[in-house]
Amino acid sequence: MMLRLLPKVMALLRIYMEDSLAYRASAFIWMLTDVVQCLVMPLVWLSAYDGRAALGGYQPGEMVSYYVVMALVSNFITSHLMWDLAWEIKEGILSQWLLRPVPVFWMLFARNISWRLLRMMLFVPVAVLATLYYGRMVHLAPLDLSVWFWLSVLLGHLVSFLIAFALACLAFWLQEAQSVFSLYYAPMLLLSGWVAPIGLMPGWLQGLAFVMPFRYTTAVPVEIAVGKLAGEALWFSLAGQLFWIGMASLLGWFLWRRGIRQYTGVGM
Amino acid sequence: MVPLAAGHPTVYGGGHVRRLRFYVNLYRMFLRTSLVREMEFRANFWAKVMFNLLWLGFFLVTLKIIYRHTEAIAGWTEPEALVLAATLYFLDALITTLFYFGLSELPTMVRQGTLDFVLVKPVDSQFWLSLRRVNLDQLGSLLVAVLLGIYALLSLGYVPPAANILLYLGMVAMGVLIFYSFHFMMMTLSIWLVRVENLWVLSEVFTQIGRFPTDVFDAVLRRLFTYVLPVAFLATIPAKALLGKVSGAFLLFAAAWALTFFVAGRLFWRFALRSYTSASS
Numbered sequence: 001m002m003l004r005l006l007p008k009v010m011a012l013l014r015i016y017m018e019d020s021l022a023y024r025a026s027a028f029i030w031m032l033t034d035v036v037q038c039l040v041m042p043l044v045w046l047s048a049y050d051g052r053a054a055l056g057g058y059q060p061g062e063m064v065s066y067y068v069v070m071a072l073v074s075n076f077i078t079s080h081l082m083w084d085l086a087w088e089i090k091e092g093i094l095s096q097w098l099l100r101p102v103p104v105f106w107m108l109f110a111r112n113i114s115w116r117l118l119r120m121m122l123f124v125p126v127a128v129l130a131t132l133y134y135g136r137m138v139h140l141a142p143l144d145l146s147v148w149f150w151l152s153v154l155l156g157h158l159v160s161f162l163i164a165f166a167l168a169c170l171a172f173w174l175q176e177a178q179s180v181f182s183l184y185y186a187p188m189l190l191l192s193g194w195v196a197p198i199g200l201m202p203g204w205l206q207g208l209a210f211v212m213p214f215r216y217t218t219a220v221p222v223e224i225a226v227g228k229l230a231g232e233a234l235w236f237s238l239a240g241q242l243f244w245i246g247m248a249s250l251l252g253w254f255l256w257r258r259g260i261r262q263y264t265g266v267g268m
Numbered sequence: 269m270v271p272l273a274a275g276h277p278t279v280y281g282g283g284h285v286r287r288l289r290f291y292v293n294l295y296r297m298f299l300r301t302s303l304v305r306e307m308e309f310r311a312n313f314w315a316k317v318m319f320n321l322l323w324l325g326f327f328l329v330t331l332k333i334i335y336r337h338t339e340a341i342a343g344w345t346e347p348e349a350l351v352l353a354a355t356l357y358f359l360d361a362l363i364t365t366l367f368y369f370g371l372s373e374l375p376t377m378v379r380q381g382t383l384d385f386v387l388v389k390p391v392d393s394q395f396w397l398s399l400r401r402v403n404l405d406q407l408g409s410l411l412v413a414v415l416l417g418i419y420a421l422l423s424l425g426y427v428p429p430a431a432n433i434l435l436y437l438g439m440v441a442m443g444v445l446i447f448y449s450f451h452f453m454m455m456t457l458s459i460w461l462v463r464v465e466n467l468w469v470l471s472e473v474f475t476q477i478g479r480f481p482t483d484v485f486d487a488v489l490r491r492l493f494t495y496v497l498p499v500a501f502l503a504t505i506p507a508k509a510l511l512g513k514v515s516g517a518f519l520l521f522a523a524a525w526a527l528t529f530f531v532a533g534r535l536f537w538r539f540a541l542r543s544y545t546s547a548s549s
Contacts, residue, residue: 025464032473040480047342047484048334055337182319186326195326196333205329 008102012110019111020118027115031122034071038130041196042067046137056200060138062226066197068134069143069225072127074194074218075120077156079164081112082181086171094263105165105256112161143225148234152221155241160217162248169252172259187212193219199228213244294391295399302402317408324357324412327479342483349481350420351510355440356479356503358413361406362444363451370401371451372468375458384546394537398452421510428510435516439506442522446501449526449533450474456533459540478502498525 020027042064049060058066085108088094097104134140167184171177189195190205191214198209198219209215220237223229229237306313331353335346344352374397377383386393421428428436454470461467478499482490494500501522508514 025461026466029464029466029469033469033476036473036476040477040484043484044334044341044480048338048340050338050340052338179315179319183322186322190326190329195330200337201333202336205333 005102005106009106009110012102012107013114016111016114017118020115023115027119027122030119031075031126034075034123035126037194038067038071038126042134056197057228058197058200059141061134061140062228063197064134064138065140065143065226066222068127068130070194070218070222072120072123073153073156073221073225074192075123076116077153077160077218077221078188078192078194079112079116079157079161081108081161082164082168082171083178085165085168086177086181089168089171089259089263098260108165109161112164113157116157141227144227145225148238149221149224152224152238152241155238155245156217156221159213159241159244159248162245162252163213163217166248166252166255169255169259172255172262188214191215191219192217193222197223197228199223210240213248216241216244291392291395294395298400299402301400302404306404313405313408316405317412320357320361320406320409321412324353324416327353327356342481344481344483345424347420347424348507348511351417351424352481352503352507354413354417354420355507355510356475357416358410359440359443359447359502359506360475361409361413362440363447365403365406365410366444367398367401367448368451369403371398371448371455373397373401374455375462375465375467378458378544379462381546383544387541387544393541394452394534398448426511428512431516432510432512435514435519436506436510438519439501439509439514439522442519442526443501443503443506445526446498446529447471447474449529452533453536456537456540459544474499475502478504481507495525498529501526 045055045058045063046060049055053059055063094104097107100107131140167181168177170180174180191198191209191212193209193215198206198215201209209219216237220229220241223237224234328350331346331349334341335349339345341349374383377386386396389396451471451474454467457470458464458467474497477493477497478501482493482500482504485493490500494505505514505518505522509519
């Protein structure tokens with residue numbers, strides 16, 4: 001089944017890659033939010049050190065690396081496909097996809113990952129510039145880009161994609177799914193480590209981060225890269241990523257199946 | 269030729285007072301229609317208040333995370349940073365009440381060709397585009413911002429003299445005007461960038477920079493963010509004015525800058541309209 005799908009998925013990837021390129025201007029504008037995050041947050045922290053060697057175990061160089069790697073990695077990992085998909089479900093655009101020879105799920109997967117890859121590639125030069133800029137101010141330690149890092153990036157992408165997919169399915173039932181999506185962003189940005197390293201948060205928030213899925217999208221790979229996650233904690237975190245892939249798949253599968261039944265009922 | 273409708277200022281034969289009265293009446297009409305709209309979706313009111321509170325909480329948690337580890341960010345203590353947060357939230361509520369959503373529809377109108385209907389109206393197009401949507405559901409957020417500001421000042425143990433409060437309000441007004449002009453210019457870009465659907469993100473980025481004290485930047489960037497891309501006026505400078513760290517004379521500079529921005533926005537819009545080719549024709 002998977003093997004037969006592969007050529008189709010590759011073909012879709014090519015199509016969607018070209019499609020994504022057509023939205024260069026949009027991608028560029030979105031990139032600016034990451035640029036600003038990469039510029040503002042490290043500088044806010046750097047002006048909070050006040051001569052101390054480390055804050056919460058993060059040396060200045062590690063803090064800077066954290067935000068630069070976070071911006072780069074989250075460009076690939078953090079998926080926002082629910083906005084488009086919800087709209088496409090509501091407008092009935094989904095109908096034509098159901099007739100195609102490729103399962104809609106894989107089509108969405110190809111479309112999402114093409115866009116994420118483009119966004120990440122666009123950000124690479126910014127990350128290089130940021131490294132040069134901060135390199136003059138602080139000592140940037142080399143990153144730990146072992147095989148576990150790359151693995152957790154891939155797993156993180158799947159966690160985020162599957163959650164966004166499950167969320168989008170709400171559009172089968174809710175007229176205003178958009179407001180639910182907006183609510184999703186505050187905990188997501190906080191607990192995925194986008195705002196600040198989870199290790200620096202108060203205890204209750206850390207506890208929350210460990211049991212919610214968001215940490216297993218971007219925080220895990222970034223913490224590996226800056227050398228804050230090793231040994232038992234690393235295995236535990238990778239297992240957490242697998243766990244959430246399983247949970248989100250089940251939820252997405254369930255909602256999609258129920259939703260599709262409902263959808264055809266309304267559409268025909 | 270633009271058809272002259274009854275009530276159009278030139279029908280009266282001009283005159284600044286008449287013209288002004290016409291626009292005051294028009295704004296009153298906008299207020300009324302917005303209020304009617306609001307009454308229709310009353311459940312939304314509390315949903316929006318809750319939603320804004322969520323984002324305020326989000327920002328306060330961010331500040332809390334940083335202040336767990338330090339006493340000051342670039343010289344700003346925690347209560348001072350709360351004054352900053354309250355200011356940002358206050359400004360944001362004003363912006364959303366007055367023009368944000370109405371103006372943000374401009375790119376969609378360009379794409380769908382409905383901008384034509386605005387251009388043929390016997391009203392200044394910028395006025396109509398900017399002010400027709402008054403978001404009264406932001407009043408709750410305004411109140412929360414004021415309460416947060418009072419709380420911050422109390423924990424700082426500082427009662428600002430009346431002069432500082434006036435200076436503060438003046439700076440906030442300039443901040444709103446600067447943001448307005450910036451947002452208007454970004455939305456105007458849609459005349460050329462018809463297919464770009466996320467121009468609003470540019471304004472979002474503008475506020476994203478202004479969210480923290482601009483003192484965290486080095487001298488070059490700080491000057492850039494005060495004089496060229498004046499995000500410092502969104503929160504840092506008004507908050508400093510309230511805390512008595514800005515001289516009154518600086519308000520003159522702020523006003524001059526805000527006015528320059530406003531005129532630039534207006535000229536940019538005129539310029540853009542010259543290259544506007546309607547989507548429908």
